[in-house]
Amino acid sequence: MKSDNISYNFPFSHIYVEKQAADHPLTKEILSRFKKSVVIPIDHYKDVFNRTHQDFELQKTAPALILAKNEGASVFAGSPVCQDFGNDHFYYTSCARGCIFNCEYCFLRGMYGSGNVVIFVNLEDIFTEVDMMCRQHHMYLCVSYDTDLIALESLTGFVSKWSSFTESHDDLTIEIRTKSFRKDIYDICKPCPRTIFAYTLSPQEVIDRYEQKTASLSDRLEAAAYAISKGFPVRLCFDPVIYFRGWQDAYAALIHEVAEKIDLSKVKDVSVGSFRIPAEYMKPLRKSFPSSSICQFPYENRNGVFQYPEAQQREMENTLVTLLQSLISKDRIYRAEF
Amino acid sequence: MLYIVCALPIEAKSLVLPLSLRKDQFSCPYETYLAEDHSCVLVVSGPGAIAASAATTYLLTRFGFKNDQDFLLNFGSCAGEKGGLYLIHKIIDQATSRTFYPDMCYDLSVSGLTLSDERAVTTCYQVVSSLEDSDMLYDMEASGIYQAASRFVPPHRMVFLKFVSDAGIVEAGQLTPEALKMCADTHATTVLKVMNTLRAACTPIPTFDEALYNQTALDLCASETMSHELRQLFRYALTSDQDMENLLQTMKQDGKLPVSSKREGKVVLDEIRQHLL
Ligand code: SF4
Numbered sequence: 001m002k003s004d005n006i007s008y009n010f011p012f013s014h015i016y017v018e019k020q021a022a023d024h025p026l027t028k029e030i031l032s033r034f035k036k037s038v039v040i041p042i043d044h045y046k047d048v049f050n051r052t053h054q055d056f057e058l059q060k061t062a063p064a065l066i067l068a069k070n071e072g073a074s075v076f077a078g079s080p081v082c083q084d085f086g087n088d089h090f091y092y093t094s095c096a097r098g099c100i101f102n103c104e105y106c107f108l109r110g111m112y113g114s115g116n117v118v119i120f121v122n123l124e125d126i127f128t129e130v131d132m133m134c135r136q137h138h139m140y141l142c143v144s145y146d147t148d149l150i151a152l153e154s155l156t157g158f159v160s161k162w163s164s165f166t167e168s169h170d171d172l173t174i175e176i177r178t179k180s181f182r183k184d185i186y187d188i189c190k191p192c193p194r195t196i197f198a199y200t201l202s203p204q205e206v207i208d209r210y211e212q213k214t215a216s217l218s219d220r221l222e223a224a225a226y227a228i229s230k231g232f233p234v235r236l237c238f239d240p241v242i243y244f245r246g247w248q249d250a251y252a253a254l255i256h257e258v259a260e261k262i263d264l265s266k267v268k269d270v271s272v273g274s275f276r277i278p279a280e281y282m283k284p285l286r287k288s289f290p291s292s293s294i295c296q297f298p299y300e301n302r303n304g305v306f307q308y309p310e311a312q313q314r315e316m317e318n319t320l321v322t323l324l325q326s327l328i329s330k331d332r333i334y335r336a337e338f
Numbered sequence: 339m340l341y342i343v344c345a346l347p348i349e350a351k352s353l354v355l356p357l358s359l360r361k362d363q364f365s366c367p368y369e370t371y372l373a374e375d376h377s378c379v380l381v382v383s384g385p386g387a388i389a390a391s392a393a394t395t396y397l398l399t400r401f402g403f404k405n406d407q408d409f410l411l412n413f414g415s416c417a418g419e420k421g422g423l424y425l426i427h428k429i430i431d432q433a434t435s436r437t438f439y440p441d442m443c444y445d446l447s448v449s450g451l452t453l454s455d456e457r458a459v460t461t462c463y464q465v466v467s468s469l470e471d472s473d474m475l476y477d478m479e480a481s482g483i484y485q486a487a488s489r490f491v492p493p494h495r496m497v498f499l500k501f502v503s504d505a506g507i508v509e510a511g512q513l514t515p516e517a518l519k520m521c522a523d524t525h526a527t528t529v530l531k532v533m534n535t536l537r538a539a540c541t542p543i544p545t546f547d548e549a550l551y552n553q554t555a556l557d558l559c560a561s562e563t564m565s566h567e568l569r570q571l572f573r574y575a576l577t578s579d580q581d582m583e584n585l586l587q588t589m590k591q592d593g594k595l596p597v598s599s600k601r602e603g604k605v606v607l608d609e610i611r612q613h614l615l
Pocket of ligand 1: 098099100101102103105106107108145146147148178179214
């Protein structure tokens with residue numbers, strides 16, 4: 001557990017470099033930016049990332065960076081707890097694992113057990129795999145699934161690369177989900193109707209309490225509005241909706257603020273879903289954060305997914321959908337279904 | 339509590355005196371020293387990875403290492419090209435080529451150890467004849483300690499501090515006990531500072547009142563599943579700043595607790611949940 005009585009090393013003070021990734025141009029470029037960091041050669045990223053008994057919360061305070069090569073398959077079928085937005089062939093890919101933000105409810109706590117960040121430098125190999133799959137059928141691919149790719153853009157340039165790649169592949173639609181404030185992406189990339197930028201929106205109370213290091217609500221809205229003004233397809237995600245005392249007023253105020261700052265007629269679609277997590281991630285999530293009320297909430301396990309008690313969940317989601325329906329057509333509101 | 343493993347009595351001595359540790363009188367297989375307030379315990383393992391691994395297991399199990407409060411330190415000599423005290427970020431076991439990584443989250447610069455004082459160490463099974471890699475340190479215990487400890491100790495709670503005493507077999511043969519002691523004493527001051535820094539991270543995680551939980555489970559005639567649910571409610575109450583004790587007290591005053599059957603217990607458990615959500 002993190003203690004306030006001791007100092008921590010700066011983020012990425014330690015960079016672990018897989019031997020097979022050492023010569024990759026992106027590795028060299030990233031290392032050139034961290035002159036003060038200690039570089040430690042490793043055989044395989046899992047030697048560091050998959051160690052037992054890691055302290056996720058502590059590592060979030062002083063995360064290490066791991067530069068590796070992703071070998072084998074890197075595109076996977078989308079999880080049933082994630083929304084597919086009506087797409088038949090829904091996949092996700094990992095070009096990075098771990099996130100520089102620190103949301104208390106993040107499923108990565110349960111999934112990986114490490115607060116460090118892995119960047120797979122060989123994006124070109126993922127492109128080859130996706131290229132092959134696109135030839136068989138249209139693909140809907142979440143590329144910012146187990147990270148926030150926009151937040152890593154200055155290090156990786158992956159968002160720009162994905163954007164160009166998608167533009168040249170008619171059978172590919174990608175979603176890049178973020179809680180970042182960065183707007184410069186929209187000056188660098190060219191808008192493409194199949195590259196969707198998705199903003200997770202939460203009341204500022206939730207951001208302050210549970211979404212450490214992420215952009216404020218007003219910054220996220222500003223970035224989303226800027227993307228729309230530049231012609232990019234933007235999705236607004238009220239997902240996860242988090243329960244706390246006073247949630248009704250907070251979410252009503254959130255939607256009011258969104259409607260004030262964003263031209264909702266120009267938003268591609270919106271999604272609503274309350275917090276949920278696959279059962280296998282719940283135990284490690286709770287262990288990783290014993291002092292978190294989100295992690296320790298007495299959820300119900302329904303169909304292998306931990307979620308709010310049914311009545312509560314219905315009330316939360318219905319409230320949001322009702323508020324949104326007065327602002328945006330029904331067919332552009334997606335609800336989490338699993 | 340700080341758990342320290344030293345291979346040699348000479349290395350141990352340089353910490354035993356300044357920390358005022360006393361020899362443990364309990365008949366034990368290893369020379370063990372303990373602080374009067376039990377804030378620190380040190381074991382002398384003897385040289386070699388297997389000896390170090392056995393002594394580490396003994397130390398951790400006998401004194402009950404606590405993951406959220408304790409630290410394990412290894413302080414000892416090693417071979418290397420340049421003298422000094424080093425913080426180890428990578429351990430290579432020479433025999434198996436396996437590698438181990440203590441977490442490097444803490445900034446120990448206030449104790450005199452900066453990022454440039456970090457090195458990798460190779461654990462050898464005999465004294466090295468020459469230094470193959472000038473950046474590498476060579477010792478005989480670190481991988482044994484790490485492997486034994488990793489069953490109990492998280493990687494951010496292991497700290498390996500190695501001081502260079504020689505440059506391999508030729509010099510090691512010439513190293514007198516006095517010279518080794520002087521070397522260990524020189525670096526002990528920094529080690530003590532590191533220990534002080536680490537003590538600040540020895541704060542226990544707040545927990546709920548286990549006795550109250552047990553009593554409530556009895557009062558509810560709780561089955562195993564109900565007890566599990568109740569435990570989660572206790573955890574949630576603690577993290578969401580809700581006064582469980584007060585709630586249960588009120589329920590007792592209202593005659594809702596204790597109940598006389600599991601069925602009644604379920605109803606009351608549900609009521610507790612409703613109160614908290
Ligand atoms: S932004 Fe997303 S990936 Fe990053 S910590 Fe938050 S929930 Fe996890």
